Structures are given as C-alpha cells and as structure tokens.
Amino acid sequence: MEKSEIKGFIAKRVAKELKDGDVVNLGIGLPTMVPAYLPEGVHVVLQSENGIIGTGAKPTADDAEPSYKTDAGGAPAQAAKFGCYIDSATSFGFIRGGHVNATILGGLEVDQEGSLSNWIIPGKKMPGMGGAMDLLVGAKTVIVAMEHTAKGKPKILKKCTLPYTAVHCITKIITEMCVMEVTENGLVMTEINPEFTVDDVKAATEADFTVAEDLKDMTA
C-alpha cells in the first residue's frame, strides 16, 4: 500500500464501526477523515469538547466567526441546525457520563492491556492532555485509528513506555494491516488486510495477540 493511501484506508474501515445516530467525538488528524467514508444513510452526531453537541458543516470563509465559534483545535466551526452550544463542565459531564457512543483517536503507543499513550513525550514538548483522558474514560467505545508502526517500529506493545493517557480503555485498534479487539483474554486480531499475512502482522507487532478462528478480510 502506498504511504499516501494509508490514512484514507484506515478511516474507511473505521467508518464501518459507526451506527446511524451515534454520538461521536473525533480526535485531530486521521479521525477527522472518517465522516467522509460513512455509508449512505448513516448520520452521526459529532461532538466538539470545547462546547458543541451536533457540530455542523465546516463554515465557509465568509460565514466563519473564529472569535466566537471554533472546534477543539481552534479552527472555525459551527453547530448544525439541530445542534447546541454548551459550557465545558456540561461538555465533560456529557463525555464522562457515557453519552458519547464512540471516540476515535490516534495513538503514539497502545498495549495489550488496552492502554493508550498519546499525549506527551517527556522532555520533548509540553502539549497537555486536554480532553483526551476524559474522552477515553467516558466514551462507550474507544477506537484507536493509527498506522501500525512508526518508522518501522511497532506501536502495539506489550506495555506502553510513554506516560499513559488512560489505562484499560481501548475497545478496538484499527491500522492499515489489521483490526484488533481488546478482550479479557488479551488482543485478538479479528480482521486482516489481504495485502499482509499473519506473520507480517506478527513481525510488526510487539504485543502478544491471538488470531480469531474466523479471521475476516478487513476490506470486505
């Protein structure tokens, strides 16, 4: 697979996880590509943690009011006609309270215990966790959408080495190679990209995982 195709490929597969009417919070980067791949008839309610339930279409340059209406990255945004604006305490009550069906976000590292590290590389930069820790703890389904490796090195580890964003929080990991579910018995690969073999995935993964008996084609 061409490098340029990877993100779109992952976003397309992630889109199949969403059901009509789901309330969804999207992380920055790859996750924002997911709505473009939603099957016909599937509409989701997007939430922006800075204060929108029911985020609408991105405003045109003429309609944008970035002093008043933004998304969680500070870019111009607006509520849909059915949406509403809320304050931060209400927004995170909504998130922690289990009213978000799915959050989709990227990861620096994930591990076989279902834990995720994606907010800081100590000593390098000082970003901050923002709303990520709350989203991972509160959303009913946590989907990590990321490239399987970084510069050839596995990102799916036995144990994360970077500070955790949250522990035991991941539902599913979707990469360009496969789909893995986090279960009580550890990671289970349930789908594979037919461009790769099980051994390819094993070579690119540090974590222990089992292969589902009915391993499916993730492109089907």
Next chain:
Amino acid sequence: MAKIISVEEAVAMIPDGATIMFGGFLGCGSAHHIIEALANSGKKDFTIIGNDCGMATGPNGEEFYGMAKLVHNHQVKHVIATHVGMTPDVATQSMVDKTLTVDLIPQGSLAEMIRAAGAGLGGVLTPTGVGTIVEDSPFCLGKQTIDGKDYLLMKPVHADVAVVNAHMIDKFGNMWYKGTTRNFNTVMATAADLVIAEADNLVEIGDIAPENVVTSGAFVNYIVDGGKL
C-alpha cells in the same frame, strides 16, 4: 448589581502575584481587552488558570492571542491548564528558562474542580486520570474505590480574580454567550473572590430575557465595556 468600570480600573484591582482565572478556549471567549491592558500594565508574578494559554497566533493573525500575551511578557510564574501546546512560550519558559511552572490537569476535571469551588463542594471524584501521572498531581488527594470502580479525588480550584467574557452583558451583569464562548467562563464566574466580566456588547437590563441569561449578574462584581472584538 455589578458596577461598570473602565478597563484601567479593572487592571488596577489586580495586584502582582494574583491568582487569576481566564475564561476562553484557545482565546475564543477570552476577555481580550482586559488581557491586553494587563499585558501593558507590567504587573507580574501571576498564577493563571485556564483551559490553555491562548495561542501564539490568533485566528485572524493576532500576535499572542489571549493569555499568550501575558506568558510572552514574562508576567506569569505558574500556569494551571489542560493544554499549552499552542503557546510554545510556555514550554520554553518552563523547560529551558525554568522561570515558569506548570500544572496540567485533564480538561473535564479542571472544569469540574472550578465548578466545585464555586458550588461549595470539597472536591471532585472522577475516574479520569486513574493509572496516569495525574495521580501524582498536587491537585490529586488520592484514590477511592466506590462500588468497585476507582476514582481520583481532585481539589476544588478557586482564584483571587476571574476575568470572564460574554458577547452580551446587561447593566445588572447578566451574561449571554455566543457560539462556543461559554467554555470555562460559566464556571469561572462562580469561583473567584472578584469577578470582572468584559462585554463585547453592553446592553440595557431587559435586553437579555431572563430565560436567556446563562450567568446571573449576581455572580459578577464588575463589568468592563470592552466593545467589539
């Protein structure tokens, strides 16, 4: 009833070393005129509390948008925030110059910790941050297990001064917010000894219907007619 004052009078009420909460999310919904005047005042040693520290560059090309001005001017000695990545000065001053310290707190926890301070609660029990370095935060008082689930006990967050902003404020101090500008303004208006609210539009009592008031003027001590952004 809140008293209407000038931006200069507002700045005069904020001493060196004050702990100040600023509403806003990456500058959206921040009291830009008061912050600008504070940045020009030369006052220093502030502890600032906010979702973030604004942005190095604002959405319309503004240089040092929102709280970023105060950090850039070295007027801040301590930051309590959820995310400071859009203001590289924070990393430079804390990691290289060592002139600034930072406490990072999850966004939902910080909102609720401020709400708790304003609502007379002794803390917040939240599942957010369990198993992470948040457990080592000076704001975390320990872990509790309730019905088999782990929670962190987080302290309330109160300030000397809250500097908040709304699109429309009437002369009683009642506030109505536009778009996503509510963010931390609503909780901060309840959680400081002194609450100064900047109006983009100062309107007459009655212009905001009681049903549409989001923050009661009863929380607000002083109003600054900031004017249009």
